[in-house]
Amino acid sequence: MYKLRLFFSFVFLIISIGCASGGTGSSARRTNPDVITRLELDEISQANQSVYEAIGRLRVTWLRPRTPASIQFNSDRLPKAMIDNQQFELDFLHQLRIEDVQELRFVNARDATFRWGTGFANGVIEVTSRRSGN
Secondary structure, eight states: OHHHHHHHHHHHHHHHHHHTOSOOSSOOOOOOTTEEOHHHHHHHOOTTOBHHHHHHHHOGGGGSOOSOOOSSOOGGGSOEEEETTEEEOGGGGGTSBGGGEEEEEEEOHHHHHHHHOSSOTTOEEEEEEGGGTO
């Protein structure tokens, strides 16, 4: 009886250790919802694809208005684009190709105001180009 109890205790211990391991259980990579890396851009890369299109495929919520809706849609409800620390309207991302981009990052309104001052009530899509050296 003692040997049987010892055997089941050992089996239980082995199963418990296996279930408590630090593995993720899947090969799926976890991504930061506020960052699009060069690796992610390479995975979806198509000829002449714009940064705006890439964001639409990878993080569509970045392109949605953040302030309350009104009767008339206007671009003041969308985030601004900050490309290598120069401010642009979001539509400029249609002209920028993903081959020229190292990283994209969504900066919320509070953090954008802290970094660049007022005028970013809907956040910023920060673009780091490959040529900026970062």
